Amino acid sequence: MNDRTPITRLPTAGPSAAGHSSAGLPPAPGTPEPVAKPVPPAEHPRDPTRFAVVGLFVIALLFTLYFGRDVLLPIMLALILSFLLRPLVRALYRLGIPEGLGAAVMVLLVFGGWGLAVYTLSTPAAEWVNRMPRVLHELEFKLGDIRAGIERAREASRQIEQITSSTGDAAGAPVREVVVRGPTLIEQAVTQVESLLANVVILLVLLYFFLARGRNSLEALIGTMRSVDDRVHYAMVAATLQQNIAVYLLTITVINAMLGLATGVVMWMWGLPNPALWGVLVALANYIPFIGPAVMTGVLFLVSVLTFDGLGTIILPPLSFVAITTIEGNFLTPMIIGRRLALNPIAVFVSILFWGWLWGIPGALLAVPILAILKILFDAHEPMKPIGALLGE
Template sequence: MRALPGERLLGNPPEGTPFPDSKAELPPVINRAEVVAFALVALLVIVVVAVLHLARAFFLPITMAFIVGTMLSPAAGLLERYRIPRALGAVLLVFAVVATVSFMVGLISAPLMEWSSRLPELGAILREKLHVFDRPLALWQELQSMLGGSDTLATLQLPKFEWVQPTLEFLSPTFAEFLLFIATLILFIASWNDLRRALVMNFSERAARLRTLRILNEIETHLGNYLLTVTMINVGVGIVTGAICAATGTPNPAGLGALAATLNFIPIIGPVAMFVVLVAVGIVSSPTIGAGLIAPACFAAVTFLEGHFVTPMIVGRRLSLNALAVFLALAFWTWLWGPIGAFLSSPLLIVALIVKEHLMPDNSPQLPEE
C-alpha cells in the first residue's frame, strides 16, 4: 500500500512495526508502600488518641503540668536572676498560681452557692418573666398543627437541674489528679534546665542539637508570652464585665467579673457560656426583660472588640492563630479531655505549629505570576 503524503512528517511507523506496550511503561498510580505507610500512621494516630482518652486520669494532669510549667519557666528564670534557687522559685510560683485560682474560685463559688440554694424560686421567676413568649409559642404551635407536625411545644418548659451534679463531678478533677498535677508541675519547673539540656544532648549531630534547642527556646518563649498576654486581657475583660454588672444593677458583679475572666481562657465556648449566664441572671434580677438584656449586650460588645481588635493588636502576628485551626483544636481537645482540654487547645496548637515550622519548613516555590 502506498503511504499517504504527510505520514512520515507525522512520525507514523512503517507498516509491520508493532506498537510499544505503553501500559508497561507507566508508573503505578498508587504505590503499595505509600498505602501501607499511610495505614500504619492512621492506626498509630487512632491508638494514641484511644490511649489518651482511656488513660485521661494520668495523661491530663501530666500534660497540664508540662504546658503550665513551660509557661512559668521564664518567671522561674527571672527569679533565678535575683539569686532565688530554681527549686524554691518553682514552689513559690506554684503557690502563687494555686492562691490565685483559689481566690477566683472563691469569688465565683459564693454567688453560685447562693443562687443554687434558690433554684426553685429563681425558676418560678424566670418562668413568669418569659410569659411574654407565650403568644409566639402559641402561634408556632398552631403553625405546626396546620402543617401536620407534633404539638408537644405547648408552653415554654424550663430545663431541669438534674445535670448540675454530674456536670460538677465532670468539671472537678479528683484529689489524686490534683496532687499529680502539683507534684509534676513543681518538679518540671525545678528541673526544666536539666531536661532541656538532656533533650538537646540526646542528638549526636550539631545541626540536630541546634534545631532542638531552637524549638525548645521558641516554645518556652511563645507559651510564656501567651500566658502573660492572655491573662492580662482576660483580667481586663473581667474588670470591665464587673463594672458593667455594677452599672446595670446586676447582682454579684465581682463574682460575675471573675467568672468572665476565667471563662475567657477557653476560646469561643467561654464567652458564649458567659453571655448565657448574663442573660439568665439579667432576666431574673431585672424588672423587665429589656433591662435584663443590657448587661449581656454590653458584654457581647466588649468580647467582640476584644476578640477582633484588642487581642490581635497586642498578640501580634507571631502568636496569632488561624480561626479554623483554633476551632478544630478546641473541638478535638474538648471532646478528648473536657474543659481542661479546651484550655489546653491553644497552647498545644502553638507547640504543634512551632514543631512543624522547624521540622517541616515551608520552602515550596512560589507560583508564577500571571
C-alpha cells in the same frame, strides 16, 4: 620487516573505538565521550499496608488521648503552666534563689491564688446554686410563651410514652420494665470531688518538677544527640517554644483579666448581683475563643432576666458585654499580640471542638495553647511547614 619496527593499531568501528576497549586502551584522540543514558527508576506499587498502619496509629492515638485523659490532662496543664511560670523562676534564679526553691515559691503562689479565688467566689456561687429551683420557676413565669411550648411538647411526649407502654408483647402480656439504679447524687458528687482533688495534687507535683528540673532534663535529652547541628537546632526550637508560648500565655492572661475586670465594673454599674463572680467567669471563659464569650452572653442574659423586669433594662447588660468583648476580640487582642502566633480562626475553632470532645471543658481551655505549641513545632521542621502555615501566620 624488522622485529623492532613499531606496530600501529588502527581504531576499529564499534563500542571499543568510542570508549574504553575491551583490552583497556583509551579511546582515540578526538573521539567524543559517550553519554550515559539515564535509567528510569523502577516504579514500585503503593503499599496498601502503609495506609492501614497509619490509620491504626491514628485510631490508637485517639483512644489513648480519650481513655487516658485522667492522666494526660494534668500533665498537659502542668506543662503549659510551666511555660508561663518559667520566666519568673529564671528571674528568681538571677537574684540568687535556687531553681528548686523558686519552683516551690511559684507552686505555692499558684495554689494560694486558686484557693483564694475559690474561697472568695464560693459564697455567691453557692447562693446561685441554692436559688436554682426558684430561678427556674421565675424563668418559666417570665418566659411564658416559651414555657407554654415546652409544656405542649412535654404533654405530647407523655402521651406517646403512655401509648408505647400500654402495648404488650406478641402474646398480649404486658412488657416488664427493668430499672437499673445508678449511684445517687451524693455519691456522684463525692466521686467528682475526690477526682478533682487527686488531679490538683498531681498537677501541683508535676508543675514543681517541670519548673525545678525541666531545663536540666531537656539539656540532658538534647545532649544525647550525636550531631552538633541537631543539638543546636532542637535547642533553638525549645528556646523559641518557651519564649513564644510564655509571651503568648502571659499576654492572653493579662487581656482576659482586664476583660473580666471591665465586665465586673459594667455589671456593677447596671446593678447586676454578684458582679465579681461574672467578671471571673468571663476571664476564664475568654480562654475559649468564640464559644466562651457566646456562653457568657447567654448567662448574663438569664441573670438579667431574673434581676430586671423591663425589656429595655434586661437587654442592656448582655449588650454591654457583647460590645466589650467585640472591642477586645477585634481590636485590642490583635493589636497587642500582633503577628506573634497569629492563629487561623478555622484551626482555632476546630481545635476547640476536638479537645473539648476529648477532654471536656478543660480540653476546650487548653485547645488554643496546644494549637500554638503544635504550630511552633511544625514550623521548626521543614516537612511539616505546610501544616504550620495552615494553622496560622
